[in-house]
Amino acid sequence: xxxxxxxxxxxxDGAALRGEILSAAAExxxxxxxxxxxxxxxxxxxVGITAPAIYGHFPDRQAILDTVVADACAxxxxxxxxxxxxxxxxxxxxxxxxxxxxxxxxxxxxxxxFERFRPSAHGEARxxxxxxxxxxxxxxxxxxASIGDCIASGDSEAAEPHAPALAVWxxxxxxxxxxxxxxxxxxxxxxxxxxxxxARLAQLTA
Amino acid sequence: xxxxxxxxxxxxDGAALRGEILSAAAExxxxxxxxxxxxxxxxxxxVGITAPAIYGHFPDRQAILDTVVADACAxxxxxxxxxxxxxxxxxxxxxxxxxxxxxxxxxxxxxxxFERFRPSAHGEARxxxxxxxxxxxxxxxxxxASIGDCIASGDSEAAEPHAPALAVWxxxxxxxxxxxxxxxxxxxxxxxxxxxxxARLAQLTA
DNA sequence: TGTACATCAGTGAACGCGCGTTCACTGATGTAC
DNA sequence: TGTACATCAGTGAACGCGCGTTCACTGATGTAC
Numbered sequence: 001x002x003x004x005x006x007x008x009x010x011x012x013d014g015a016a017l018r019g020e021i022l023s024a025a026a027e028x029x030x031x032x033x034x035x036x037x038x039x040x041x042x043x044x045x046x047v048g049i050t051a052p053a054i055y056g057h058f059p060d061r062q063a064i065l066d067t068v069v070a071d072a073c074a075x076x077x078x079x080x081x082x083x084x085x086x087x088x089x090x091x092x093x094x095x096x097x098x099x100x101x102x103x104x105x106x107x108x109x110x111x112x113x114f115e116r117f118r119p120s121a122h123g124e125a126r127x128x129x130x131x132x133x134x135x136x137x138x139x140x141x142x143x144x145a146s147i148g149d150c151i152a153s154g155d156s157e158a159a160e161p162h163a164p165a166l167a168v169w170x171x172x173x174x175x176x177x178x179x180x181x182x183x184x185x186x187x188x189x190x191x192x193x194x195x196x197x198x199a200r201l202a203q204l205t206a
Numbered sequence: 207x208x209x210x211x212x213x214x215x216x217x218x219d220g221a222a223l224r225g226e227i228l229s230a231a232a233e234x235x236x237x238x239x240x241x242x243x244x245x246x247x248x249x250x251x252x253v254g255i256t257a258p259a260i261y262g263h264f265p266d267r268q269a270i271l272d273t274v275v276a277d278a279c280a281x282x283x284x285x286x287x288x289x290x291x292x293x294x295x296x297x298x299x300x301x302x303x304x305x306x307x308x309x310x311x312x313x314x315x316x317x318x319x320f321e322r323f324r325p326s327a328h329g330e331a332r333x334x335x336x337x338x339x340x341x342x343x344x345x346x347x348x349x350x351a352s353i354g355d356c357i358a359s360g361d362s363e364a365a366e367p368h369a370p371a372l373a374v375w376x377x378x379x380x381x382x383x384x385x386x387x388x389x390x391x392x393x394x395x396x397x398x399x400x401x402x403x404x405a406r407l408a409q410l411t412a
Numbered sequence: 413t414g415t416a417c418a419t420c421a422g423t424g425a426a427c428g429c430g431c432g433t434t435c436a437c438t439g440a441t442g443t444a445c
Numbered sequence: 446t447g448t449a450c451a452t453c454a455g456t457g458a459a460c461g462c463g464c465g466t467t468c469a470c471t472g473a474t475g476t477a478c
Contacts, residue, residue: 039463
C-alpha cells in the first residue's frame, strides 16, 4: 500500500507507467493469491496514481491480467531455455528445476497461467495462443527434446520421448502445485522426491 | 438461473433449504469455476428465495463455502474408501482411479479444496482441520497403506511405502489438475498415462 | 529571443452496478387453554 | 370446539462499500513562427 503520490513522468517517458502498472498487478496477484485482488484501484494505490490514468496504457482491466500472464509464460519458457547442463541427463534435470523454481518463485502467476487455459463458462479460454506456446514448440517441446537426447545418449531406456515427457510434465506440475498448496506438509528434504519422479518417469538408467 | 419462486418449506422442514443452498453453491462453483461467482444473491436466485433467507441457515457467506469444501473433502475420501479390488495391486489402481475420477467430476471443488490449504495473506489457512483429514490418516494414509500391501504381497519392489506413496500422490494430483486445466491438450487415450505413472512410481513389478 | 499553441501525462468527480448484511415485517401453522 | 398466541420460514426495503469505467479538466512541457 504505497500511498505516496508518484511523480509525473517526463514528456517522452509516459510508457514508464505501463511497466509500473504491470509490476504492481503482479505484486498484488502474488500477495493475495487471487485475481480478484488485482483491481484497477488497488493497482493505482500501489503505483501512486489515480485509477483512470491506467486507461492511457491498457484498454481495460482484463488486458492487464492478460499481459501479466503472457509475461509470466514467456519468463517460464526463457528460464527453461537458459537451463544449463554438461550431459543430456543433467540438462533434463536443469530444465525441470527451472520449471519447478519458477512455480515456487511465482506461485500465483503459475497457477493463474493454467486457470486461463481452462475454457470458461463465459466465452472461450483466454490466451489460447499461449497454450500453443507452452505445450507446442516450447515448454513441453523442450522436455520432449531433452528426453530424446537422453535416449540417444543411452541415459534413458525409453523407446520414444513423447510419452515419458508427458509423464514428467504431469509429475513436475503436480510437484510444483502441491508444494505451493500445502507448504506445511512434511515434504522430504532437498531434491530427493523431485529427482526420483524425473528419473523413474524419464526411465533414466542407474 | 431458476427464477421460479420456491414454495415455502412446511413447519418442521426448515432445514431442507440448507441442503438446497449447498447444492446451488456447489453448482455455481462448478459452472463458473471460481469462488467469486458464489454470491449470496446468486445462490438465492438459483434456489428461488431471497438472499436474507440464507442467514437462517448459515452465519455468513464464508460458512457456505467452508461447508461446500468440507463436504467435497469428505466425498473424496469416501470415494477412495469404497474403491474395490481383488489384489493389493488392483486396490491401489482402484483408489487412484477414484481420486482422479473425483477430480474430473468436480474439478472446481477439487481445485478450491487445495486453494484453501494455502495460507493466505489475511489470516491463516482455512480448513486446517481438513488438511489433516486429507493428508493424515485418510486420503494420503490410504495410499501409504495400499502401497504397503503391494510391498507385502510382492507386487511392489519398493523398500518402504511412504516415499512411493508421496510420489504417486504428486503424480495423480498433477494428472488430475493438468487434465482439468488443459482439456484440449491431446491426452493419450484410455488410461495408459495414469497407469504408467502409478506403476513406475509405486515400483510395481512387471 | 519571445510568445502562442499543441500535446502529453495525468487528475478529480461522478455514473451505475452487484455485493454482504441488517432490519422490521408478514403470513401460515401448530399449540395451550 | 373455538380462539388467542407463539413460532417458524421466510420477504422486502434499505445501508454502505468497492468496483470498472466515463468525462471534462489541468498544468507542465515541448515546438512553430
